Each structure stands twice: as structure tokens, then as C-alpha cells.
Amino acid sequence: MPAIDEKTALAIAKLARLDLREGLAPGTEEAELKKLVEEFGKIVGYMDILGEVDTEGVEPLYSPMVEPRPPREDAPFTAAAKDADARGAKGAPGKPESSGDPDASFDPDDPDSSAKEDRARWILDDAPMTFGRYFTVPKVV
Amino acid sequence: METMEPVIGLEIHAQLNTRTKLFCACPTEFGAVPNTNVCEVCTGQPGALPRMNGKALELAAKAGLALGSAVNRESLFSRKNYFYPDLPNGFQTSQLDPPICQGGSLTLELGDGTEKTVRLNRIHMEDDAGKCLHDEKRGLSLVDLNRAGTPLIEIVTEPDLSSASEAVNFLKKLHALLVRLGVTKGRMEEGEFRCDVNISLKPKGSPVLGTRAEIKNLNSFKFVGQAIEYEIERQTGVYGRGGSVSQETLHFDSEKGETRSLRSKEEAHDYRYFPQPDLPPVEISGELLARLRETLPPTPEEAKKRLVALGLKPRQAELLLERPGAPEYFHEAHKIDDDAPRIYSLMEELFLPACQKEGLDPSDSLFAPPKLAALAKLLRDGTVGRRKAQELFPDFFAKGSDPSEAVRSGNLSQITDPSELLPMVEKVAGAFEKEAKKFLSGEEKILSFLVGQVMKESRGRACPKTSAELMKNHVKERFAGAAKETV
CATH class of the missing domain: 1.20.890 (cAMP-dependent Protein Kinase, Chain A)
Structure with missing residues (x-):
């Protein structure tokens, strides 16, 4: 010990x-x-x-996941993808998660963007302390 | 005191050229409104699970292949634990052992004509932290997590460099290579390519390394050079006074041009790396590696050889290779018309200067390679003369017109057919009889005047060479007897 x-x-x-x-x-x-x-x-x-436990000759196990998890397509979140995500209609592994215009992501300057669309806003609202669009903490330097 | 020599190793962080972050689908754009490109994963919300970006993996492997590294078919992400407000997870997701790539090298040409091979230790993937702003007045630190989770590769060299200029030379070459490969956009002013420098001094020839200091986060070639120069001088001074260099982390103040201590060895981090349990080992298939290998552009040496084999002079090949996009354009045009010297000279004299003037990459020009190949053919056939080509080119270039099409429809072609030229030659010889006779009596220079008149008559379309031949023969035939009379 x-x-x-x-x-x-x-x-x-x-x-x-x-x-x-x-x-x-x-x-x-x-x-x-x-x-x-x-x-x-x-x-x-x-x-x-x-x-x-005697681990002599046993390969190190870094992950218990047996099934390979294919990497994600490099496609940004879109409103459509988020909706699909919410419905659980996620694309098959390895398929793009988004469809349609990839640049149609949330517009922070658009007052009509509902909170539901704005994950970022949710997260900010949950933070203990914010200032404008910043998270804030006691000064660190 | 013995002569000391610097020993320098670099750690380079390059932001991978992806649209989304390393473990989530948030965009990686620079300069967005604070905390808009964030989600549960990159803000470290409890229970959020990361998922690897396939493009980031490909780009990291591609960098390794281009640098001669061994790419590990299986690598592992680990947690590098430390606390800072811009690191929401409380750990950076990085790679310790095994990283995606091991080994490799980059060869530098030194000023004296010799070469130096700088060995690489490793290349690993990791995510970037967010950014902190410090608000003095309110006593707050403001945190923007847009950058948190952005994919990086860290390239670690062996301590093979021995001067500021070598280090800068290395960085410039590495930067150019990674940008050419599309691994990173490499915009240094946006922090997409930055460097930490490890530097120590040792007695010349000694195999034992001195204590090293690390200068953090240099984001311009100039600062790297300045920081190394300053640090060599500082450490030389310390040893000269009989002191010893302490192992510490330094910050380079670019305004004052000096390094300052950030933290000492005692305050050094203890990162307590352990395998990141939320991510399975990173696997890369043999097929993917083979595919990536195929997309690698040839090395400059190979590219030069290839161009010379097609019929360019070595110097011409070098000039072409200096211009981004030009070799690719050349090869495309050459596929259609294999008259390499002519394609080269059209590019060198007309196409590339026009691109440069417009600030265009050759691949973005409307005047695509097949069009340049068509122009080369017209020149070789003699359908269009050199001067005519020069005259027409700006219009072709601006509109992206197909020269052979333009020649066909616009009646711009050079007249080479004698039967078409002869009437004009006869007309000119009749109108300028005096000059024609002077030519016969030996004043050869006057021939160019007569040809000029034919050009005028044809509105610039007559082939000067054919016209001159026709004129000579015609004048001899028509005035030979008369010339004798006057003599």
C-alpha cells in the first residue's frame, strides 16, 4: 500500500x-x-x-467498449441536426450528422432565436456568474 | 570560460483545418461573439460525452506521413489535469502514450549550403483551451469558451537546433509544409500556429545538456528569433557570472524584447496523466492511411524532378514551384497539351503575372488550364502570333474565354495562307514602288517597312514571316528588270 x-x-x-x-x-x-x-x-x-490481480501477460485495457466507435463527420451543428438529434433520429455512425445548409447555425444577434435553439444561452444561464456573454470568475492573475 | 553552445528544441501547436471542434460539432470559426460556439461537451457539462472528429484524425495522420513519422494504427487520448478558468473540464484531452505519430524529421538548408536534419520526437492531438480576459476594475476574469475544444496537433522536435536562425528557418519550412498540405490554415495572428521554445546552453562539444528554460506561446517567427537571441544572451550571462540557470517557464515580452519568469520548477504542474475513459482508443485503418498517402503532394525535390522530366529547365521548375498553385496548374495544362516549354513560357509571361496582379490563386482563375493549353496550340500552329497572344490575353484572362473558340468566332487568327496574303503584298508593292525598288538595290532594312504596310493592310492579322517571304519574291519578280534599268 x-x-x-x-x-x-x-x-x-x-x-x-x-x-x-x-x-x-x-x-x-x-x-x-x-x-x-x-x-x-x-x-x-x-x-x-x-x-x-495477476495481470502478467494481459494487454492493458483502456476502454471497455468492444464495438468500434467510428469518428464523427466534420460537420457543424445546424438547427435541423439539433432537431433530428432531439427526436433521436441521429444519423447512422459515420454519416454526416447535419443536413442542409451547414452555415445556418444559431445567430446570436437574432432576437428571434428561441432559447431552445440556443444551447449556448442555456449554458450561460446555468453559470453561477456571467457578464454579458462571458462566464466570469474571481480574477485569476 | 569554455565556449557554450545553445541547444534548442521546439514544441509547435498547429490548429487543424477543420470546421468543427475535436470532440463536438461546434464551429471553430475565429472571432465569433463570445460563448456562441459552445455546447455541453466543450463547456464540460456533467455527463456530456466527447466524440472524435474524423477529419482531425486524418489531418494529424497526414502531417505525420508528410514528415516521415510512424503513424500509430492505435493511439490513446489521456487527461492532462490542471485547473484554470479557461479549461472547463479541469483537464486537457491530450495524448501521452501512444500518440498518433512518432518520430519523423524535417531537413533544413543552412546558409552555408549544407543541410541539417531536425528529428521529430512525436506528433500528438489535443484540444485547445478557451480564452480569459482579465478585468482589473471589477476584479473579474472573463471567460470565452469559443476556442475550447478546437483541435490542435503538437509537434515536438528533438533538441537538434542550435541557433535562433535555425529555429526560425525550421518553423517557416514546417509552416509552409503544413499549410500546403491543408493540415492547418496557419494564420499566426489568429494563433493557429504557435510555438514553445526549450533552450539550454552546454559546453561546446559536451554531450551533457544544461538546465533548460521554456519560453511559452510565441506566435510570430520574429518573436521566436528575438526570444531565442535574448535567452541565449541571458543564460550566457548567468554562466559567465558563475551562476546556474534554473529550470523555469518563461514568457516573452515582445514590447520590451525580454523573457520573464512565469513559474519555477517548484511551481511546475503535476498533470497526473491518465487514459481518458470517455474516449475509446483512436484507430486508423490501413486503407485510410493508404488513401492519405496518395493525397500527399510530392516533396519539392520530387516535384522539381517531375517538371524537369517533362522538359523544363531546372531553373524554370524552381520558379514554378515557388508559386503556390502554379505547378498544379502546369500539370493540368500539360495533360492536354504536352508542349511543356510553351506552356511554361505562357504561364511565366502572361498567366502568372496576371494572377499576381489580381491577387488570384492560379486554381481560382477563370482562365482554366485547358484554355492555356489551347492557346499554346494556337501559337504552335502559327494561328496566333506571339504579339497577338499578348494583346488578346488580358481579355481571355478576365473573361476566362477559350482562345480557340475566340479565334474561330472572332476572326482573330493570323493569316498564314499565301493566297490570302498575296493580294495585299501586291497592293503594297504597287503603292510603295519607290521603297520596293530601294529594297532591290540592296537596302534590306526597308523590307520591314513594307511588311509593316502589309500588317496595316491586314489589320494586324498577317503573319509577318510569311508576308516578308512573299514580299521579297514579289518585289524581285515585279521590279527586277526595272531596277537594272535604273542602275
Whole structure:
């Protein structure tokens, strides 16, 4: 079992942008941290069960998908394709997903574009914070 | 101090020339209204599944084939994990092992006439991040994800370059090749072709490499050159003072012309690559590879050989190859009329200058290759004279007319038939008897005046050579006796 020491746990927390000490009452930090490191070690240790399987001579399996998935045609989304998509009438694998004019995509300046057409608008509306057509986050540099 | 020499390797990002993103059907157009070309996949919504763009795969493989890389029949996407607001998934989908292409090389001609082969380590596919704008006043970072998910290839060289000029030379050659192949549009001002430079110094002749610094995201040939020059000088200075170069990531400030530290080795990312479970391994079939190989244009050396074999002089072949679209146009015309020298000279003297004037690619001209072949035939037959061809060409070129058609309907052809020319010759000789007699008495230069009169009479259509022959004979026949009398 790989040893998860405090240093490793803190490094991983930092990579995940987690502050392990946040919200802890002063004086309890060290004990809490110790507990977290222990729990972390247990989780990783549990995964170690996989290491017991003898994989000698077994090809690495990167994907459980048996059927090959043919790549997509390089055709942009169109209103028609989206409708077809919504109806579940997706083209056969390897066939273009769009039909008709490929440039007839959503026009952001068109006030008549309904929200249903505008996936982008949906996504923006779901964001915690936006400014105009931008997503916003606290300043990063 | 020992003499130090620079060791330079490049990582080039080229945006693949696709209409849609690498894993979703959002358009890749540049300059769209922020966050319009986005969907669940490229904004990293939970549960959205990526699906590979087949065109991107073909273009990446094509780049590898053209650069002599081994194209892996099966390659794998991995997640490269890091956090930044312009990376909605929290990871970049990239390739670690195996990438789509391994190895390869590009050979440079150096200034002193020698060649240098720069080895490639690998070419892999990955998606681009979005863009961040930083709003100082509001303390916000604004994120536009239109670019997120745009397909890129990263081409990684071995550290085989040893100067700024070599690096720039390499980049220019690679850029030209990838654009010619249609792998990338290569618009550097739009960030479609950009470069990271790894650079270190080592004692001359030593096999041991020094600590390297990495200069990130250079988007012009000029900046690459400047950044390398500056960095060589900086590192030389550090060693000269007895210091040591630290492994760090640098940013090149093009306004100040200097490099600045972005992050040190201690702050370096730990990307924790692992296979991307949402994507099956990338497979490329033998048939597809064979088909791609067929679409590869010949190397410049092969192309030159081919043109010379058709009857062009080496220098002519080179001139043709320097102009984008010209060799293809030549071959098309040559298929119809195999008079290579004549097709070449028509292109060189008339067609290409006209294209250049209009800013047209030869393939976009209305005056298509069969039309130039037709004009070559008319010239060879003598149906149209050289001067006439020059005179008519601008009209042919502008309208895309078929010269043989125009000649037939417009009565523009040169008159070579003696029976048609003779009456005009007789008429001129009668009208200019004095001049005709002068010719007989030995003033040969005056013949061109007489021929000129025939040209005038025929409104420019008389064949000058035939007219001159006819005139000579006619004048001798008609005035020989009289000339003797006057002598």
C-alpha cells in the first residue's frame, strides 16, 4: 500500500485547489488533518486490492467498449441536426450528422432565436456568474 | 570560460483545418461573439460525452506521413489535469502514450549550403483551451469558451537546433509544409500556429545538456528569433557570472524584447496523466492511411524532378514551384497539351503575372488550364502570333474565354495562307514602288517597312514571316528588270 503521508495529502489537496484547513476551529487543525490523511490512506489502500490481480501477460485495457466507435463527420451543428438529434433520429455512425445548409447555425444577434435553439444561452444561464456573454470568475492573475 | 553552445528544441501547436471542434460539432470559426460556439461537451457539462472528429484524425495522420513519422494504427487520448478558468473540464484531452505519430524529421538548408536534419520526437492531438480576459476594475476574469475544444496537433522536435536562425528557418519550412498540405490554415495572428521554445546552453562539444528554460506561446517567427537571441544572451550571462540557470517557464515580452519568469520548477504542474475513459482508443485503418498517402503532394525535390522530366529547365521548375498553385496548374495544362516549354513560357509571361496582379490563386482563375493549353496550340500552329497572344490575353484572362473558340468566332487568327496574303503584298508593292525598288538595290532594312504596310493592310492579322517571304519574291519578280534599268 502506498503510504499517504501528510506531505502527499497536502500536495494533492493543493493540486485540487482544496484548503484542508479551511473552516476548522483553531487548535483542532492538526488532529483534523491527521484524520483526513488517515482516511485518504484507507481509500487509496482499498483501491490497492486491484493490485492483487495477476495481470502478467494481459494487454492493458483502456476502454471497455468492444464495438468500434467510428469518428464523427466534420460537420457543424445546424438547427435541423439539433432537431433530428432531439427526436433521436441521429444519423447512422459515420454519416454526416447535419443536413442542409451547414452555415445556418444559431445567430446570436437574432432576437428571434428561441432559447431552445440556443444551447449556448442555456449554458450561460446555468453559470453561477456571467457578464454579458462571458462566464466570469474571481480574477485569476 | 569554455565556449557554450545553445541547444534548442521546439514544441509547435498547429490548429487543424477543420470546421468543427475535436470532440463536438461546434464551429471553430475565429472571432465569433463570445460563448456562441459552445455546447455541453466543450463547456464540460456533467455527463456530456466527447466524440472524435474524423477529419482531425486524418489531418494529424497526414502531417505525420508528410514528415516521415510512424503513424500509430492505435493511439490513446489521456487527461492532462490542471485547473484554470479557461479549461472547463479541469483537464486537457491530450495524448501521452501512444500518440498518433512518432518520430519523423524535417531537413533544413543552412546558409552555408549544407543541410541539417531536425528529428521529430512525436506528433500528438489535443484540444485547445478557451480564452480569459482579465478585468482589473471589477476584479473579474472573463471567460470565452469559443476556442475550447478546437483541435490542435503538437509537434515536438528533438533538441537538434542550435541557433535562433535555425529555429526560425525550421518553423517557416514546417509552416509552409503544413499549410500546403491543408493540415492547418496557419494564420499566426489568429494563433493557429504557435510555438514553445526549450533552450539550454552546454559546453561546446559536451554531450551533457544544461538546465533548460521554456519560453511559452510565441506566435510570430520574429518573436521566436528575438526570444531565442535574448535567452541565449541571458543564460550566457548567468554562466559567465558563475551562476546556474534554473529550470523555469518563461514568457516573452515582445514590447520590451525580454523573457520573464512565469513559474519555477517548484511551481511546475503535476498533470497526473491518465487514459481518458470517455474516449475509446483512436484507430486508423490501413486503407485510410493508404488513401492519405496518395493525397500527399510530392516533396519539392520530387516535384522539381517531375517538371524537369517533362522538359523544363531546372531553373524554370524552381520558379514554378515557388508559386503556390502554379505547378498544379502546369500539370493540368500539360495533360492536354504536352508542349511543356510553351506552356511554361505562357504561364511565366502572361498567366502568372496576371494572377499576381489580381491577387488570384492560379486554381481560382477563370482562365482554366485547358484554355492555356489551347492557346499554346494556337501559337504552335502559327494561328496566333506571339504579339497577338499578348494583346488578346488580358481579355481571355478576365473573361476566362477559350482562345480557340475566340479565334474561330472572332476572326482573330493570323493569316498564314499565301493566297490570302498575296493580294495585299501586291497592293503594297504597287503603292510603295519607290521603297520596293530601294529594297532591290540592296537596302534590306526597308523590307520591314513594307511588311509593316502589309500588317496595316491586314489589320494586324498577317503573319509577318510569311508576308516578308512573299514580299521579297514579289518585289524581285515585279521590279527586277526595272531596277537594272535604273542602275
